[in-house]
Amino acid sequence: MQSRPFVEEHDKMFRWYEYWLKGIDNGVMDEPAVSVHVEGSREAVTGAQWPRKDVEHRPLYLRPRRALSPEPEPTGAEYAAPDGFYQAPLTVTDKVEILSWSTAPFTEPTEMIGQGAAHLFAEIDQPDTNFILRLWDEAPGGARQLITTAYLKASHRELDEERTTEGDPYHPHTRAVPVEPGRIEEYVLRVYPFGATFLPGHKLVVELSNDEPPADAHNALLPPDAFHLPVGRPVTHRIYRDAAHPPRIVLPFTRTVPSS
Structure with a gap:
């Protein structure tokens, strides 16, 4: 039905x-x-319009111990060591490596409507990779609902600064710029428009990978070939999240209108 x-x-x-x-x-x-x-x-x-005027873009920061917090990390890289994962090509493995961060359980209904941005600080050992983010609403019993996604090819990280605004990055995709292996770069991903209310006890979970899992609770609903192309080469990723590199997900929180 x-x-x-x-x-x-x-x-x-x-x-x-x-x-x-x-x-x-x-x-x-x-x-x-x-x-x-x-x-x-x-x-x-x-x-009357999209995005709604009563939205405030606010950041949630990726923190050590896989936490997602409204406050940035205060310590340097010597104490907040980067997270990392190695992804082998899907021609030799069917395992997709995933990093995840989550908020504490929400204590009151929290609504978000609009689009957003993800700012990642990453170092890779190849000229290119994919960054794939998936945002989930996780219920107290562990059931999950996919809320939205974000995608970026590292070599297409260039931004049009005149058209980019807070919570709404714009990539012209007019050329590819290979990444210098071993260099820390900031990558800004556009989080696709969505509307969700996180109920008390629920968590927001953010997952990062460079490929899409061949089968999971979400992908089982998609057509067989509805996936982005994998990178095709082994890539090691280091995701920095310290005071000098504040990775964050900027999300469209709706404003609370005071009652009259």
């Missing part, structure tokens, strides 16, 4: 086409321009 939000959005799409292609005045242009189904709360949130 299809969910009610899906049916409602499907109906609105057809009425939008009726208005613009057939000239049928069905009232669709009098409705809010944006309607978002919010995972977690399962509410429909409407607005």
Whole structure:
């Protein structure tokens, strides 16, 4: 059975086409321009534009011991050693190495609607790699819901500074710039638009890899070839998260409107 939000959005799409292609005045242009189904709360949130004006982009920092915190790491690299993983090509292994960080359980419903950015400080030993982020809502019993994703090829890390804003990086993808092996670079990934409410007791989990798992709770729902191409070479990644290299996920927290 299809969910009610899906049916409602499907109906609105057809009425939008009726208005613009057939000239049928069905009232669709009098409705809010944006309607978002919010995972977690399962509410429909409407607005006049995207992104919503009542959003505040705030960072969550990657910390030692796989923690995700509103506060940055205060110590240097000598005390906050980088995380690392080695990924062999999927031609010789079917195991995808994954690093993960998670928040403490939320104590009150926390809503996020919009797009975001991930700032990673990484060193690799090859001229290129992939950075793949997946953000999950993890319930107290361990059940997980994929919230959104972010992807970046290291050689396409260039940003258009004039078009990039906080929480919304813009990559022109006009050329490839190989990475200098052994050099620490900042990589800014665009976190795809999403809407989610993290309920009390739930955690936000961020996973990093350079390939996509061939099969897991999310990918089992996708068509057989709906994956990004793997790197095809062995790559060692070192992810720095110290005072000089503050890796963070910048997310669109909705503002709390004071009651009158």
